[in-house]
Amino acid sequence: MKVKSPLEVYNYLPRTNCGECGFDTCMSFAAHVLDRSVSVLDCKPLVEDAQKDAKVKKKLDELLELTAPEIAEVVVGVGDSAVKIGGEEVLHRHELTFFNPTAFFYDVWDTMEDKAIEERCDRLVSYRKFYVGNFLTLDGFAVRCTSGDPKRYREVVKKVASYGKPLILVALDPECMKAALEEIAEQRPLMYAATEGNWKEFLKLALDYKVPVTIRAKDLDMLKSLAVTFKQAGVKDIVLDPVTEPLGEGLKGTFERVIQLRRTAIAGQDKDVAYPIMVTPIAAWLIDGDEVSKAYWEAVIASMFIVKYGDIMIFRSLDQHVVMPTITLRFNIYTDPRTPVQVEPGLKPINDPSPDDPVFITTNFALTYYTVESDLTSGGIKGWLLVLNTEGLGVEVSVAGGQFTASKVKELIEETKIEEKVNHKYLVIPGLAARLQGAIEDETGWNVLVGPMDSGRIKGWLEKNWPPK
Amino acid sequence: MAKKFTLEEFLDLLKKYNVEEIEGVKIEGDLEIEFEGSAIDLSAIAPLYSMLSEFGNFLYHANMALGYLQRLSAALGIPTPFVAQPTAPAPTAPAPEAAPLEEIRIPQEITKAKFELYKEEYPGKIEEVVLGATKADGGSREYTLTLGGQKSLAFYTFDAPQPHLPAIAIDVFDRRPMLAKAVRMHYEDVVDDPAEWAKKCVKKFGADLVTLHLISTDPLLDDTPASEAVKVLEDVLQAVKCPIIVGGSGNKEKDPEVLEKAAEVAEGERIMLASATLDMDWERIANAAKKYGHVVLSWTQMDINNQKTLNRYLLKRVEVPRNSIVMDPTTAALGYGLDYAFTNMERIRISGLKGDTDLNFPISSGTTNAWGAREAWMIDSPIEEDTPWGPRELRGPIWEIITGLTLSLAGVDLFMMMHPIAVAVLKEVFNTLGGKVSGAVADPGEWMFMEV
Known part of the structure; x- marks a missing residue:
């Protein structure tokens, strides 16, 4: 966030020390805004006054902007199962903590048999792994359009949406994407992906249906240009995909692009690339080799970017030798290092x-x-x-x-x-x-x-x- | 307003301007002052004002300042007159956020923007430590390995070249250890012969070096005398020609004696003694390393301050040369404290790069610890509600791989491992991130359309 001292936040608060927020003083509240344990919106008097008074409203909006995280937060899905991604403040977790664990999405495609789709969806929604007092679960589905048929895609998207998890819609064809959005736009799916080839149509879809959109480009100038174009046109919820290449120089290049994007956004203060980052470990399945090798490499790619700045991922394998290590690593890396993980003796x-x-x-x-x-x-x-x-x-x-x-x-x-x-x-x-x-x-x-x-x-x-x- | 200002001039101007306007006004409560008919919210100026006084941080905050300036200058009715100063990234034109959303207008062209990458340079450098000695240097190894030498974070070759990729050592024991079944099966034929075991690690499993653990010296196990135990070391030195690491049993009383003896018989070979800790006679081990020209592993329990303390003792009290220290800040397995291990190592590495000369040594990880995680070896979950865990032969190696991979990103230079598949996969990862694997898939977007 832009503010670095509690005093800067304090100046915007009512300064009445009313205690409604649960803290004794406004200064204490301000300090908690800074460590992100509370939001400015938790100051009820400020929010209430803003509803009545335009000047206070302006102040509140300014404070919200000043305290917004370095990396934009994007919500995919609605209700209890919605996932929030991005929202990072730092490059290394010991500097504060990482926020909003990497969201895990698993692919389904529309030329699959209906029964196979159901089996895969059941498998995902029922997944549970006990860890530190809770069950870890998986976040959502990435529905790929392999039929090229808007009608079929819409049908499958509807079916998969009925499982109640957030969706990523994977289709480059605007007609297919539109068909799916007509069906489930109000469930706030993430579009994947706007590219140099289809950006105009996808920009229109993002505005018409008010859904978040992924921008995909390997060239970072192009990625940034598209992000600026979308932002200027009024799209707020943007996710950047610098293209995951699964092996060799390609993978090394991916590592470099992801790190450069995040580091330039945070340390370089470039707001035009300060968005959540998409990584697609599923690309490991393009490599030649046996199933286990591909699955292992998928886990390797995912882990690399769970540690380094991946905010949302699309996977193929639901096998435990991929899911268990990655879901555990995600928990570890996103554990808040400020609070020791202890229980009462x-x-x-x-x-x-x-x-x-x-x-x-x-x-x-x-x-x-x-x-x-x-x-x-x-x-x-x-x-x-x-x-x-x-x-x-x-x-x-x-x-x-x-x-x-x-x-x-x-x-x-x-x-x-x-x-x-x-x-x-x-x-x-x-x-x-x-x-x-x-x-x-x-x-x-x-x-x-x-x-x-x-x-x-x-x-x-x-x-x-x-x-x- | 044709005149162009530099950012610095503009800041100065505003500073003067604010001081004049704000002087004598107490900033408390919801104060607003009237300025040429328009209302200015003082609270919007306050953060800027305090920031201006922190001029030293100016460069870091440059972009932030630009944002403030744009808003403020708009509020004050001053035309935005600045051009960016050369060191600061160019400010992007403010997006027309205020434009009413109802009027959806799709631009005809992409707004061209240049991605100006941020580069990080550190003042420090990680020490280079050579393991092993060839004939030319009085040893009998066929090759040596160099650890360290980085000037940037691990694999950030876009910041600075990485002179040496991490090395992998495979563990060998001088008596049958407790091993997970998936690991044991690969060594069943050699577990009773450490020399053969070492050979298999190098020839068959591609180990860069071998760690010989003299666990039989433990008074609670065989209590093998030091002079007896080091005969195995001599055998191993004969059997393989790679650099060697020698470990004790972990017994605080016995290890100094065992490692001292090992140092003596391996004189000239530049082995690494694993390890010296704060709660044992580290001085004796470090002195042995110094006397016989070996490297000492400085092992602490996940505490950056203790690591600093022990390193300083080794450097100052024993005067171990700077090129003869490697650190083991302790490895915890994926799911069992890996976050602590990762962050501790990452902090140590960043401190070293930033110029802390008590911490700029290569880092070693006992990655075999990953096999302590029940997910790696247990036949299935003991928790009934868990989704079944699947075949453990597949879970174990990946547990070791992900533990190692994570720590490699924190900066580990030397991995002590056991499962051959984990060794092979991690090597591939290091070679890939180190830029030694050419090629790429033709179309990385093909996964979107694949029908399998």
Whole structure:
């Protein structure tokens, strides 16, 4: 955003410290506008006054412009399933954080059999991967027009839209694109793509139907020229596709174009290219080779640009060896580095345990905790889970780094009064903390059992080791 | 208004102008002042005014300033008189955003615009560290490897050439380690013979170098004496002619002795000792590296400040030469803290490029850690509601590939890996981004129309 100090935002606010926004002072609110945890629109008095008073309205609009993200935000889709892309402020995540995770779209084409389309759509919408307390899911469909027939394309787009996910419409022919927009424009699909060849028709479609549009050009002068042309004509929601080439010098060139685009937009302050970037890992399927090689290369291309500035992607493979690594990487890279991923330390009863059930201990690193907790819960294991404050570090690192120690375990046992809740003194420690076994026994007087290296194996481990002999 | 101003002149003019007009006016509340009949919102001037006083940041803010100036000059009724000053990107004409949207007018021609790319130059350079020594330098290796030497971020060859692409070492152990099934199957025939194992890594799997882990020295395992354990190192040095890395067991008490002995028997070969950490006798390991002309791996637990501290100890207290330090800031697997590892390494690399001479050393990654992720080795998800995970033979290698690829973008120079397919794919990635793979597909847009 253009403003760099809270004072600059403060000057626009009512300065009454009314507290309606949940912060004590307008200055505090202004500071949160700056770190993007709140929006200017969360200042209710300002918004309300702007509705009554044209001068305030002007001020609000100015403030909105001043606090707008460096990279434009574009929304694809409507309602709960809509995805927001772009909105970045920085080139490296440690400088603030990355916003709006890369959106993942998967292709469907209109010359597919209807039944195959349904199977593919079902597969996408039902996809779930448990991670850090939540299920990760996929974002939407990219419907490709391979028939060249506007009627068929419209039909298939309608069918796919009924699954409730946002769509990218992939068609270079304005007639086909128009047919699809007539059907589902109000669901805010993303057009793909305006090019040097069809830009006039696509510009008209973008204005007529008020939908976001992707501009595709390998030459960055042309890409920028088209973006300027569209913007001047009144199109606000633009996505830039500098063309993904899947291998060799082509891929190297793609890497360079994507980085140059983003860096010139943010560091070079070029607003004419400050839009979300489209990358198409699906282009990996143009390379010769077997299915696994193509799928692996698709995951490679996607990962490269999840790390480096890709805001929205079109994929082919729904196989886990592509989806799982990329969806996990996306989560990792877009995790806010400002907030340590920790959970509250303490005692967590699992599945309504009795005094006979085992006592486990793990760390308060969110990933470790949720992994252990979900393994126990979904495995139907009853037990007491002690959560040690390791300052958000995992087991291996905290054992090595001295955040997971026998004396801290003793304190936790005392604080949680676990001795009053169970009728035994057996503590199961993670396999990765095995070397603390003796120290914890000495310090706490409990019997320490070394559990498996991975909590996914606790169930099998308990069958052999619980109750203790 | 025919006279053209430079931007600087214009800023000066406005500065003077504002001072005159604003002086004596308290800026609080919703103040507006009347200026030649038009209302000026003071709050619109305030940020500009404070910015003007931060003139030192002027270049960085040049574009921003232009935006302000355009708005302000319009508000004040001053014709926009400036031409861009040469260092600042040309301001684009303000788009007619105010034009009523109802009147849709499609232009006849594309508005031509030039993409002026932003270039980044860093003052610093990453140290070049050579691993291995040939006959000419008193060793017996057939080739050496050089790490580091960058003046830009990884693979940003459009900023500065990258003199050396990342190298890949494959892990070898002196006793059977715990390995995921998908990894173990590739080494089943050699796991009991480290020399053969090393040969297979180089000849069959294309390793640039080999890491020999002397894990049998662990007092909790075989407790092999150091003098005994290093015989395996001698075997490996005989069996393969690539540069060698030697690791201990991770036992803080035993490792200094083991690595010291390894340094002694490998004198002249310029091996890398893996590794020195803050909570062990790093001095003994670093001294051994210095005495026998080896490289020392400076390993810290994902903490940039500790990395700085340890490097400084090695440099200042032991006086290890600057060309003999490589850092391992710790690798966490994809899904298991990779974000921390990535950002820690990226920060270290950027600090080094910006001129921090405590941190401008090549970076090493224990990428084999990726196999600790359950997604890499478990037969299926333990979570019932999960979509089935698919064949693990396919999940494992890609987990190692994506972990390594991500860290390569943070700046890693040396990868320690295990799965042969992961090694091959990552090499292809490095060669591609390093500009060593020619060719491209004929039509990269063909995917839009393919009917498969």
